Amino acid sequence: MGRKERREPRLAARLLEPGPVVLVTTHYRAQPNVMTAAWVIPLSLEPPRIGLAVHPSRLTHELLTKGEFFTLNIVTIEYLPALHLCGLLSGRDTDKFTRAQLHPTDALETDVPVLEEAIAQIECGLAARLSLGDHDLFVGEVLAVAADSELFGDRWLHLEEAPLAHHVGGEWYAALARVYRARLPDEEETEAEDHEASGR
Numbered sequence: 001m002g003r004k005e006r007r008e009p010r011l012a013a014r015l016l017e018p019g020p021v022v023l024v025t026t027h028y029r030a031q032p033n034v035m036t037a038a039w040v041i042p043l044s045l046e047p048p049r050i051g052l053a054v055h056p057s058r059l060t061h062e063l064l065t066k067g068e069f070f071t072l073n074i075v076t077i078e079y080l081p082a083l084h085l086c087g088l089l090s091g092r093d094t095d096k097f098t099r100a101q102l103h104p105t106d107a108l109e110t111d112v113p114v115l116e117e118a119i120a121q122i123e124c125g126l127a128a129r130l131s132l133g134d135h136d137l138f139v140g141e142v143l144a145v146a147a148d149s150e151l152f153g154d155r156w157l158h159l160e161e162a163p164l165a166h167h168v169g170g171e172w173y174a175a176l177a178r179v180y181r182a183r184l185p186d187e188e189e190t191e192a193e194d195h196e197a198s199g200r
């Protein structure tokens with residue numbers, strides 16, 4: 001792996017394009033927390049905005065509402081035990097950083113801690129909160145993005161060797177085994193594992 005480098009906020013959408021489960025860090029006064037989230041969606045490139053659906057029962061919901069900042073930490077599937085644990089336990093009952101052996105460190109733009117284990121981070125300020133059903137949609141304005149320069153160019157480069165975790169349901173997760181480059185029907189046949197930048 002390489003060094004995490006600061007990147008343009010609009011690349012936040014690309015970091016989330018394959019739909020990884022993320023670790024959301026929040027902070028209010030002296031209380032930091034970390035929670036697993038699968039319901040994360042890019043909403044806008046300009047301005048760069050990300051949506052995060054959080055149930056009102058989560059401590060994260062309270063810290064987000066009061067603190068108004070959050071960070072999405074992206075880790076590889078190597079951290080699956082931590083990802084799962086942070087989705088089962090609440091920060092109301094335990095210090096999940098210690099339990100999951102995750103190490104909070106300083107962020108680029110906010111007071112919300114970033115995880116040392118993260119290969120990419122998306123730091124957000126709260127732009128809006130919408131009540132749409134049993135979860136609330138927190139709209140984050142992307143304030144800073146950093147990503148591992150060897151693993152992320154203008155998209156994820158080595159998902160086969162350094163896979164992200166995708167939630168399938170319950171205690172089941174998946175990793176992307178192969179990356180394909182799409183070609184139109186009248187072009188050459190589809191190539192597997194082509195690392196050239198493509199399209200959007």
Ligand SMILES: Cc1cc2nc3c(=O)[nH]c(=O)nc-3n(C[C@H](O)[C@H](O)[C@H](O)COP(=O)(O)O)c2cc1C
Binds near residue numbers: 057083
């Ligand atoms: C894989 C996975 C994905 C999850 N995604 C979300 C989510 O997108 N939104 C949400 O509100 N809870 C989600 N959860 C549940 C929370 O992570 C869980 O309730 C957690 O204990 C809340 O922690 P907190 O009270 O410390 O904030 C998910 C759990 C798992 C295991």
